[in-house]
Amino acid sequence: MRKTFVEKLLLYAKKYPSLMVVTGDLGYSVFEPFMQKFPEKFINAGIAEQNMMGMSAGLALSGKIVFAYSITPFATVRPLEQIRVDICYHNLPVRIIGTGAGLSYGTLGPTHHGTEDLALMRAMPNMAVCAPADKYELAKIMDASMKMKTPLYIRIGRSQEPDVHSFPPPLKIGKGLEVYSKGGDFAIISCGNMVHTALQAAAILFKEGKKGKVISMHTIKPLDSALVLSLAKKMPLFTLEEHSIIGGLGSAVAETLADAGVCPPVFERFALPDAFQKAVGKHEFLRMKNGLTPEAVAKKIIKKL
Amino acid sequence: MHFWPFSRYFRAPQKATYLPYIICMPYYKNYLVGRANLIKLKSPTFYMDRTSVNPLSSHAKEIRRKILKMIHASKSAHIASALSTVELLVSLYFKIMRIDPKNPSMQGRDILIFSKGHGCSALYATLVQRGYENEKILQEFSTDGGKLWGHVTSGSMKGIEATAGSLGHGLPIGLGMALANKKRNVFVLMGDGECDEGSVWEAILFAGHARASNLIAIIDFNKIQSLGNTAEVLDIEPLAEKFRAAKWAAKEVDGHSIPHICAALQKLPFEEGKPSVLIAHTTKGKGISFMENSLAWHYTPPDDKQLEGALGELS
Known part of the structure; x- marks a missing residue:
């Protein structure tokens, strides 16, 4: 995913003279080609994220389109007030890229786990929030972002994520994508790096005779509430995300249902608990510990059906 | 005949x-x-x-009158923080900055970011005095249904470049604007108390490193912050030395002498290849005898009698 990210930036640098890329001293083995080709469009702000976001706002106030990059918690939680006041209040075209979605940074520990970013970014006025499932979705979202004049948060994975699509999907910001559709027994609404898990869970359920749908809800804000409500009226609904149970995709879907007074036959949110990770482990191990493997998700869904 | x-x-x-x-x-x-x-x-x-009366100091007097009336009418705080910035704003808006009040978004204009957002009444009054807006807008200050918040908010008035209020935001934004267009000067007016914020020091380090020579920080060093004297709460001295250590060029000046401020800012940058900082030694509540150097006037608005006395001192 990060490779696609930098490839896209190289293309934009030629096409858009106003492009600027800012990093908080991160992106080893990602940014090198960009730094070499476009040094005047690249700022390494050092390990100083508050200044990085303030500076990005200043660049955007002067007509630049800015991509500001760091590891998820350092791109969101650390400079939150700069995002709120400097970027969102001025409603500026700054694209905040948080890498290492959810528990991607595994053994590096809870300081590096990005588990509250969607909740925080959703709460920022003017901010749109995206979590692409694979490199194809990321490329489409980045393309769309170059035409947006408002703030955008993009949560990306680390590297080597499996692809969900085999070719670029017809993606529109704010419209969910149906990535799997075999029937109406259930629907899993997922985002980011969990869409692949949702597909695997759906495959397991298919073997058990349960035919359902998987939605890649790559845009968490503004949420595609029309799609959520139409599914909720017809079938059991589940949400799946690698984010705290508070404030993420599941919360957004639940809010939509509650506001519309629509009650699906079954509704459950699969997410991380409201807690820091205690057990040390790699990404897959931590997913297993938190019940976010395809098998665990499929088992819980069967129980509910 | x-x-x-x-x-x-x-x-x-x-x-x-x-x-x-x-x-x-x-x-x-x-x-x-x-x-x-x-x-x-x-x-x-x-x-x-x-001939004999300095027109710039008469602007300063008029701005002080406007500040007093705004704060009195809205019964709001921070009058003393506004009064200490007046000569700095007059020097910048009437002498130093390349701006056009008739065309506030002129390409390549100089920028001022008023980072100590709580002193905004001084900025609003200065922009009106400079001709950006009609005086009527000042009645909209800190009042129900009004246009002007009690901290600087962009979009509320012509000439305001950035929102400020939470301290320590102006310098990073100004740095970004300075890097984006190196052909203009970006001034950031900050408070001394504001220099407690970590984000200020992140920006100081980076501006010196990036040789942002079109960035000019101006410190309204009035020696008093929210809960006491700056020297007692969190001593930031020696401030000029700290800036110089971070590869800035620093000057100190009497922040209430318009000729001295203008002379100091006549040649920019102070040194080639370095951002500049002007440490302006000021008096909190300057110009109104009973408000000077008093913590209480960080919070209290003047009552009718005090307003009358204060306006009398300015006549």
Whole structure:
């Protein structure tokens, strides 16, 4: 995913003279080609994220389109007030890229786990929030972002994520994508790096005779509430995300249902608990510990059906 | 006989031959609009207004009057923080900055970011005094349904470049603007208490490193912050040394002397390849005797009697 990210930036640098890329001293083995080709469009702000976001706002106030990059918690939680006041209040075209979605940074520990970013970014006025499932979705979202004049948060994975699509999907910001559709027994609404898990869970359920749908809800804000409500009226609904149970995709879907007074036959949110990770482990191990493997998700869904 | 006004007209400049020609120009214009103005030409106050009184300091006085009235009417806080910035704002908006009040978004204009957002009444009054907006807008300050918040908010008034209020945001934004367009100067007016914020020091380090020589920080060093004297709460001295250590060029100045401020900012940057900082030593509540150097006036608005007394001091 990060490779696609930098490839896209190289293309934009030629096409858009106003492009600027800012990093908080991160992106080893990602940014090198960009730094070499476009040094005047690249700022390494050092390990100083508050200044990085303030500076990005200043660049955007002067007509630049800015991509500001760091590891998820350092791109969101650390400079939150700069995002709120400097970027969102001025409603500026700054694209905040948080890498290492959810528990991607595994053994590096809870300081590096990005588990509250969607909740925080959703709460920022003017901010749109995206979590692409694979490199194809990321490329489409980045393309769309170059035409947006408002703030955008993009949560990306680390590297080597499996692809969900085999070719670029017809993606529109704010419209969910149906990535799997075999029937109406259930629907899993997922985002980011969990869409692949949702597909695997759906495959397991298919073997058990349960035919359902998987939605890649790559845009968490503004949420595609029309799609959520139409599914909720017809079938059991589940949400799946690698984010705290508070404030993420599941919360957004639940809010939509509650506001519309629509009650699906079954509704459950699969997410991380409201807690820091205690057990040390790699990404897959931590997913297993938190019940976010395809098998665990499929088992819980069967129980509910 | 009917030629007499013309003879007066030609005599008038002779009476004041010490005046440069440009200053005499209004005589000619005044003559053309009628005889009443000829009488005005003879009045001693007319000569005084044009010569002996420094017009910039009269702007400062008028801005102080506006601040007092705004804060009194809205019963809001931070009057003393506004009063300490007045001469700095006058020097910048009337002398130093390349701006056009008739075209606030002029390409390549100089920028001022008023980072100590709580002192915003001074900025609002200065922008009105400079001709960005009609004076009426000041009645919208900190009032229900009004347009002007109690901290600087962009979009609320022509000439405001960035929102500020939470401290320590202006310098990073100003740094970004300075890097984006190196052909203009970006001034950031900050408080001394504001320098407690970590984000300020992140920006100081990076600006020095990036040689952002079109960035000029101006510190309104009035020595008092929210809960006490700066020296006692969190001593930031020696401030100039700290900036210099971070590869900035620093100057110190009497922050209430317009000639000194203008002289200090005449040549920018202070040193080639370095951002500049002007540490302006100021008095909190400057200009109103009973508000000077008093913590209480960080919070209290003047009552009717105090307003009268304060306006009296400015007359």
